[in-house]
Amino acid sequence: MSENQETIIALLHGPDQPGLVSRVSSWIFLRGSNIFHADQHKDLEANIFFQRVEWSPSGDPEKEAADFKKFVRDDLGMEVSVAISKERPKVALFVSKIDHCFHDTILRFRAGEFAGELTCILSTHDSLEADARTYGLPFHYVPVSAETKAEAEQEQLRILNEAGVECIVMARYMQVLSDHFLAQVGCPVINIHHSFLPAFAGGKPYHQAHQRGVKLIGATAHYATAVLDEGPIIHQDVTRINHRNSVADLIRKGRDLEKSVLAQAIRLHLDNRILVYNNKTVVFD
């Protein structure tokens, strides 16, 4: 929408009150700035107002972004996060031995599909190290076992902190992050689960799906929370299967789903299109 111009993108939410659209847009207009896009949503049950507004600033973007934040918080009493389009958040990829989401995500970053910078790979196995190096990406091998988990997570936090990571993507990472880790890491963590949640949460979802005899399999991208597979859902998709499909076929078909659903979630997140509340997402796409 605004590919070559620098823009400010704000995500607001808070109790609904009359005139919010007008007050926000007027603040921007009266400053001489130009709204590119504004989208809002009211949750009538919860009486919450949500807005995503993107505009081309008239002056210094950092200053204007800070002023806007202050305005929204002080004058409107709402929560707000503000991003500047030229600032590209640093992303870390958590992987294991499974490589399809690994390659797919990296190639999409290389193709410019995501408004962020892929900074480093963290893995519980060293099998993708050579491929990561080929892509020119730092690769951190941090094995995790039941005994060493606490220690390993400390090492992961150290690496993420040092690299200034602002978003973690679990590309079939196959480990559960501890509450402690999630509390400490201080940035969103996007996970891909290989089922249509809430169906088939937990381990071996394709085996579960095959056992139950469903006619569609799915994939779900969500923000990781302390409760496994119960975080706010960002995106989901499904594909058709039939009685001829073995578990191996489900795994193969599922790979395509996992790649595209995860990619869509990363793109929406880095485009600042997602607001989370009540363990659900508002996705302004």
Next chain:
Amino acid sequence: MSENQETIIALLHGPDQPGLVSRVSSWIFLRGSNIFHADQHKDLEANIFFQRVEWSPSGDPEKEAADFKKFVRDDLGMEVSVAISKERPKVALFVSKIDHCFHDTILRFRAGEFAGELTCILSTHDSLEADARTYGLPFHYVPVSAETKAEAEQEQLRILNEAGVECIVMARYMQVLSDHFLAQVGCPVINIHHSFLPAFAGGKPYHQAHQRGVKLIGATAHYATAVLDEGPIIHQDVTRINHRNSVADLIRKGRDLEKSVLAQAIRLHLDNRILVYNNKTVVFD
């Protein structure tokens, strides 16, 4: 979004200019009215601004709607149409002998899916007359042949005029409306074409699709214009077929597509969610 409250819905478009979102929302806010939803779009190539805004009026809806129209035209120099939610446009259904879209559309009106009132049926055949009467709907049998077309269209215009029809739905009508008719009728005409346009325009699209060996068939709802199957597209969908499917199978599968695509188009139109420009549609859904 605003099911139990009366709202005003405005559709605006015109040359883009700074502050449009702010000026529109402020006009509403300063009047003491409350925006329920506002969505806008900029066509950056054509430099056109489009907006759909829905609000709960603070005073008399008719007066407020008229004032808003004047404001948009005079002060903003834009085109605008305004609807009041309690006013339900009168719809006429044009049919032939084919009955699946006929039943489906009527049952959806009965189920309250559409923000309009189904007023009458016009048909080139009398085969659906008994069913129409069962539904309690006036049925006008107006046969059309090459020789009588001009005359028949005059009769149709008379019926539509008398009934105060504000929207025509061609539910597999199987006739092309003349330029003259379209110029005279003065209301939108929604048509369903049984292919994924622009593929397989014209007659017997399922036969064409079978002949070409495509793996998906589609349906397209569009506004009828003087050029057959070339009007602005409102909605499209497809379904998968394979080599086992005969033309009869395509026709059967296509019926479901035609029903759901036409229904979606009627709903979007009667909810005032569609703006037309450059033979394309902006659909605010």
Next chain:
Amino acid sequence: MSENQETIIALLHGPDQPGLVSRVSSWIFLRGSNIFHADQHKDLEANIFFQRVEWSPSGDPEKEAADFKKFVRDDLGMEVSVAISKERPKVALFVSKIDHCFHDTILRFRAGEFAGELTCILSTHDSLEADARTYGLPFHYVPVSAETKAEAEQEQLRILNEAGVECIVMARYMQVLSDHFLAQVGCPVINIHHSFLPAFAGGKPYHQAHQRGVKLIGATAHYATAVLDEGPIIHQDVTRINHRNSVADLIRKGRDLEKSVLAQAIRLHLDNRILVYNNKTVVFD
């Protein structure tokens, strides 16, 4: 495939053994009959062979069907069911007050989409009686309450028995059939559940889906068994939703899913395309 010719359709399954395809097809060929279609499946884990074979008989269909049954059971040691295409099973529709699947299913029977005969309507409410009469269908009002359930089911069984019903379709019936009923009724019962099973089994699935914040809703047609929502799945489909959709929107969107998924299941069942084993279905489509 064989629209104007009488055919025999057999569904076989049993332990795999060499030469099954050859022995079955040769039996038919040597009798001078002509195979229209044959499809088979092997479950390599369970070592079970499944086949659907459809052929044009050379002699009296009833005699040939009976001979084939005997051949399969005695010579091949497999289970088999055989149908003759001109025999159209009698179907009963179980409904409540909800009417969209009621109308849709009846209209599809009228349009000739199903290889069966709709014989009667049984309902827990009398609200659809007038519509049923308009369609020319016998309507049996059998109210069901916790106290009268056993008695009501006896009455239902009596009606079904008298009408010679061979297949029951629950078109949003909103009641659980007792184990006793299912054991007594002696014919397949197709149910439509308004979620993507196994997600959101039980009551109010759209409310559950809205609460969880999923991005797709689904519908599932399955054979009813003693365990609620756990019977063999016949067909499933989903549609996309977003944060703007209220529970009422989910219900509206879901209606289209329920109609098309149920219709597909009825069609597959009446075309003798479904084999059940291990609480799963093999669907030869």
Next chain:
Amino acid sequence: MSENQETIIALLHGPDQPGLVSRVSSWIFLRGSNIFHADQHKDLEANIFFQRVEWSPSGDPEKEAADFKKFVRDDLGMEVSVAISKERPKVALFVSKIDHCFHDTILRFRAGEFAGELTCILSTHDSLEADARTYGLPFHYVPVSAETKAEAEQEQLRILNEAGVECIVMARYMQVLSDHFLAQVGCPVINIHHSFLPAFAGGKPYHQAHQRGVKLIGATAHYATAVLDEGPIIHQDVTRINHRNSVADLIRKGRDLEKSVLAQAIRLHLDNRILVYNNKTVVFD
């Protein structure tokens, strides 16, 4: 279905005659071999019988395959092609500067998704040479211009011949192959076109789609023939777009379609699941 066992896969077609299923299956059974899967189709209009049959041979696979070929041709008078599962056809990838299908196809070959061997890359540009080398694949840079086309095609034919290529995949190759090339090359050529054919054939289909205002974009995999974009269609898929999507968005969304549709076509082809006749495909999946 038969992952660890060597199988023979035969594709037959020819005029329908009574007993074909029986005669083919009996030939295999009487030899002591075991059918894993058999699927057939009759085109009732054209009176052609098609079959794909896969079995585990009882003796030497080469000998049994040759005997079967002779049987089908001489005794049944039908056309037949026979493959042995352990023989993995050599595939060449034709590319240009566009890299998404290039990476995706190579990674799928590496992941073992295809029953073939990727042998070499031919490109009109040298921009993907380094990536090809990283993947360990021979890269042949053969620039093509209007003047040098005939010469370049000779060079391509020489490379393909030397490498023993049995299938060519055009992964967004952006060049039209001449009739001469297609006549000479003697192996199937799979192409991916970035539209839902027959809509938007020719150049710049995403621009055409944007201009027409369609609500879905598609991709089509087909066998290349002398007539551009008119070859037999193997697979198609679509994705939803809306008025907010620029041509750049269509291109981005289309990349995912192109990758998955091309991959599906390659997989079906290498699994010997496709028969071509009357410029259409029978796909036994």
